[in-house]
Amino acid sequence: MTINEISKLAGVSTATVSYVINNKSGCVSEEVRARVLKIIEENGYVPNKIARSLREKRSKTIGVLAEDITHFQTPGIIAGINSYLEQIDIHMILNNLSLTQKAGEHTGNVLQHKKEINDAIDILMEARVDGIIYIGWQDRDVGNLVKPLNVPLVYAYCFSEVDGRSWISYDNESSMEEILDKVFSLKHRKIAFVSGGDELCRPAEMRFNIYQKKLAAEGIPLRREYIKHGDWSFNAGRQFYRELVALEDPPTVILSLNDHMAGGMIKESMDTDRRILNEISVVGFNGFEFASFLSPTLATVSLPLEQIGYEAAKQLLTEINNKNCEHKQEFLKCQFVNGSSLKINPFA
Amino acid sequence: MTINEISKLAGVSTATVSYVINNKSGCVSEEVRARVLKIIEENGYVPNKIARSLREKRSKTIGVLAEDITHFQTPGIIAGINSYLEQIDIHMILNNLSLTQKAGEHTGNVLQHKKEINDAIDILMEARVDGIIYIGWQDRDVGNLVKPLNVPLVYAYCFSEVDGRSWISYDNESSMEEILDKVFSLKHRKIAFVSGGDELCRPAEMRFNIYQKKLAAEGIPLRREYIKHGDWSFNAGRQFYRELVALEDPPTVILSLNDHMAGGMIKESMDTDRRILNEISVVGFNGFEFASFLSPTLATVSLPLEQIGYEAAKQLLTEINNKNCEHKQEFLKCQFVNGSSLKINPFA
DNA sequence: TTGTATGCGTTATCAC
DNA sequence: GTGATAACGCATACAA
Numbered sequence: 001m002t003i004n005e006i007s008k009l010a011g012v013s014t015a016t017v018s019y020v021i022n023n024k025s026g027c028v029s030e031e032v033r034a035r036v037l038k039i040i041e042e043n044g045y046v047p048n049k050i051a052r053s054l055r056e057k058r059s060k061t062i063g064v065l066a067e068d069i070t071h072f073q074t075p076g077i078i079a080g081i082n083s084y085l086e087q088i089d090i091h092m093i094l095n096n097l098s099l100t101q102k103a104g105e106h107t108g109n110v111l112q113h114k115k116e117i118n119d120a121i122d123i124l125m126e127a128r129v130d131g132i133i134y135i136g137w138q139d140r141d142v143g144n145l146v147k148p149l150n151v152p153l154v155y156a157y158c159f160s161e162v163d164g165r166s167w168i169s170y171d172n173e174s175s176m177e178e179i180l181d182k183v184f185s186l187k188h189r190k191i192a193f194v195s196g197g198d199e200l201c202r203p204a205e206m207r208f209n210i211y212q213k214k215l216a217a218e219g220i221p222l223r224r225e226y227i228k229h230g231d232w233s234f235n236a237g238r239q240f241y242r243e244l245v246a247l248e249d250p251p252t253v254i255l256s257l258n259d260h261m262a263g264g265m266i267k268e269s270m271d272t273d274r275r276i277l278n279e280i281s282v283v284g285f286n287g288f289e290f291a292s293f294l295s296p297t298l299a300t301v302s303l304p305l306e307q308i309g310y311e312a313a314k315q316l317l318t319e320i321n322n323k324n325c326e327h328k329q330e331f332l333k334c335q336f337v338n339g340s341s342l343k344i345n346p347f348a
Numbered sequence: 349m350t351i352n353e354i355s356k357l358a359g360v361s362t363a364t365v366s367y368v369i370n371n372k373s374g375c376v377s378e379e380v381r382a383r384v385l386k387i388i389e390e391n392g393y394v395p396n397k398i399a400r401s402l403r404e405k406r407s408k409t410i411g412v413l414a415e416d417i418t419h420f421q422t423p424g425i426i427a428g429i430n431s432y433l434e435q436i437d438i439h440m441i442l443n444n445l446s447l448t449q450k451a452g453e454h455t456g457n458v459l460q461h462k463k464e465i466n467d468a469i470d471i472l473m474e475a476r477v478d479g480i481i482y483i484g485w486q487d488r489d490v491g492n493l494v495k496p497l498n499v500p501l502v503y504a505y506c507f508s509e510v511d512g513r514s515w516i517s518y519d520n521e522s523s524m525e526e527i528l529d530k531v532f533s534l535k536h537r538k539i540a541f542v543s544g545g546d547e548l549c550r551p552a553e554m555r556f557n558i559y560q561k562k563l564a565a566e567g568i569p570l571r572r573e574y575i576k577h578g579d580w581s582f583n584a585g586r587q588f589y590r591e592l593v594a595l596e597d598p599p600t601v602i603l604s605l606n607d608h609m610a611g612g613m614i615k616e617s618m619d620t621d622r623r624i625l626n627e628i629s630v631v632g633f634n635g636f637e638f639a640s641f642l643s644p645t646l647a648t649v650s651l652p653l654e655q656i657g658y659e660a661a662k663q664l665l666t667e668i669n670n671k672n673c674e675h676k677q678e679f680l681k682c683q684f685v686n687g688s689s690l691k692i693n694p695f696a
Numbered sequence: 697t698t699g700t701a702t703g704c705g706t707t708a709t710c711a712c
Numbered sequence: 713g714t715g716a717t718a719a720c721g722c723a724t725a726c727a728a
Contacts, residue, residue, distance in 0.1 A: 002720090002721055002722085003721065003723095004722090012698075013698065013700075014699090014700095014723090015699060015700080015701095015723080015724075016697085016699075019697095019698090019723095021722095022723080026697090032698085046470060046474050048474070048720090049474045050398055050401045050402050050407060050475070050720090050721080050722095051402050051704090051722040052721080052722055052723075053704095053722095054396075054398050054399050054402050054703095054704050054705065055703080055721080055723050055724085056704085056723075057704070061441070061475075069423045069426055069430070070427050074423065075417045075418045075422065078442070078444065079417050079418050079444050079446065083444075083446070086443075089471075091441050091443075091471075092441065092442055093440065093442075094412075094426070094430070094441075094442040095430065095434075095440075096430040098427065098430075123437075123439075125394055126394050126396070126397045127397050127398070128396060234640070234641060260641075263638075263641040264641075266643075267641060267642070270618070271643055288638075289638075290611075290636075290637075290638035292582070293611040293638060293642070294615070294642070295614075295618040295619055295643070350704090350705055350706085351705065351706065351707095352705075352706095355715095360714075360715080361714065361716070362706085362707090362716090363707085363709095363716080364713085364714060364715075366706070366707060367707095367713090367714090369706095375713070375714085376713065376714080377713060377714090380713080380714085395705085395706080396705050396706070397706095398704090398705080398706090399704070399705030399706040400705080400706055401720095402704090402705080402706070402720050402722090403705080403706045403707050403708085403719080403720050404707070404720085697728105698727105698728085699726100700725105700726085700727075700728090701725090701727095702723105702724090702725085702726105703722100703723095704721105704722090706719100706720085707718105707719090707720095708717100708718090709716105709717085709718080710715100710716090710717090710718100711714100711715085711717100712713100712715080712716095
């Protein structure tokens with residue numbers, strides 16, 4: 001069923017049908033409009049977007065490139081993108097790079113995959129997407145991975161310092177400040193900091209800076225033995241817990257930069273000394289659902305994933321519709337999630 | 349950059365360039381082919397898929413309709429679809445229905461959303477997708493929700509008994525058999541069964557049938573008080589644990605039909621009697637990562653999500669390429685994941 | 697207000 | 713082997 005067939009059925013020209021479909025008001029009489037609409041309805045005609053795209057030289061489709069759709073943050077971000085796009089009748093072509101599977105979970109290797117990433121971009125460009133959202137599996141600088149493009153591109157959950165493009169991510173700094181304020185108010189002074197291994201990792205770096213700054217402001221000296229760097233894994237958490245409680249003067253609260261390591265700490269403690277029930281507090285990061293399944297429940301910070309996706313899509317469409325608008329680089333606020341793993345310092 | 353511009357640059361006709369691009373062997377001399385290829389390379393020409401789709405009357409794009417992309421099974425299934433599609437140069441347009449958000453987690457309400465689902469399908473049809481994969485948020489009959497279509501549609505993680513279309517899901521029955529065999533071999537005879545609330549739910553029904561059958565085969569009578577129906581939630585698990593241990597003759601093992609309820613049981617027990625460490629076993633279902641984070645670690649069953657997606661995509665493309673091929677309705681095997689929550693019956 | 701005709705970038709048919 | 717040229721379904725400039 002095409003516009004041409006409809007026009008014949010209605011006894012009008014294709015132009016008229018087109019006017020009706022596109023609601024060109026004032027171009028067609030009410031009587032004709034009604035007749036055409038009726039025929040369209042009766043025949044179940046639906047316009048062909050492909051022909052329309054060819055004619056209009058824009059596909060009304062964006063590409064979404066996910067470094068890893070099975071990583072926890074990606075589905076929420078995609079849901080956010082979707083909810084913006086459906087309001088404005090834009091499609092999304094999704095491509096999953098499976099980057100962590102192919103490159104392993106070490107940021108360094110990702111560079112090897114520059115070619116894969118750009119091949120995926122080429123494929124999106126063949127589909128003539130009007131713009132691209134790039135979703136990182138990790139909040140880091142990916143600017144050197146993505147080649148120059150003649151369509152807008154917005155980074156979500158990652159960023160670039162080299163290409164000036166827009167990005168939307170989450171606010172590490174204020175989240176860390178909030179955690180530390182809570183920790184101070186619960187009378188903790190011996191505060192351990194358990195990070196990922198990698199110096200390239202922006203969230204780790206930003207949060208460490210806040211940790212340093214806020215401790216200094218409270219007059220608490222930094223202690224080397226309270227600072228750990230691991231590989232973000234559950235088992236790293238278990239290991240760090242053992243090391244930290246074995247210290248001569250152990251911390252009363254442990255800030256873990258992700259929920260996996262925090263979960264490992266809780267498990268290690270519950271399987272051994274159970275001091276995590278009273279003496280030692282733990283705070284995680286990411287807001288995984290399982291935080292509330294643990295004993296004790298894990299205090300953590302949930303990320304504004306849907307909002308990141310929504311804002312990224314919104315920004316992308318702004319750039320598509322106005323090629324030389326300003327770029328936007330934004331951190332969205334996270335939300336603290338309370339849990340019984342964070343309690344008042346019993347020794348204070 | 350179009351085929352026309354390339355043809356001028358190369359001093360040949362558009363037809364010739366098209367032959368070169370599409371590798372029509374024997375249609376063009378080596379000399380000309382090389383020249384054209386060089387010009388294409390130099391100018392970074394990439395063919396316009398939209399024009400090609402219009403001409404060929406197939407978009408080489410499929411639609412993926414996800415009832416809820418943030419539900420645990422969906423990302424893995426999409427990853428599987430993606431990995432099949434990228435081999436054969438097909439795109440996927442993704443649409444997320446957010447069904448559970450809009451309808452709540454009660455299957456009944458989903459019927460109200462028949463219109464939303466079919467509107468989403470219409471939108472995919474406007475994009476002229478060659479076929480559709482429908483991913484359920486829950487393994488159930490969705491045939492009455494999806495209207496008749498003139499392109500192939502394959503259900504993933506759900507099914508239809510009314511429209512004869514293909515579906516790919518996971519094998520409940522053999523998984524349940526495997527669990528029960530393990531449970532018997534660990535000398536358990538008092539076996540509780542904790543299900544979801546809904547009779548419409550196929551997995552619950554199938555697994556209950558196996559439970560009944562296998563217990564009968566072992567000469568173990570069914571006990572009403574060992575059978576619970578909840579809402580699949582963590583808190584339901586907590587509640588059921590309390591009820592089951594309060595029985596005069598409590599079970600020695602509890603089979604939970606999902607990991608959330610199983611997690612709730614573990615938490616409830618660890619917060620109270622801690623009998624789950626020795627006396628009472630629990631088995632979950634779904635293979636969530638958090639199963640291994642719990643204390644004790646949760647024995648569960650992981651689902652072949654990527655494979656479901658992969659096979660669904662494969663089947664869809666078979667149907668696209670051969671309109672009257674046979675449909676396929678397949679259960680894929682799951683994998684048992686051991687955990688310390690399942691142990692030998694200490695009273696046997 | 698409505699109709700005619702052109703072109704968007706391809707592929708494919710049919711000449712040469 | 714290669715080149716004109718006609719579709720594919722639509723939107724729109726222009727004519728009527």
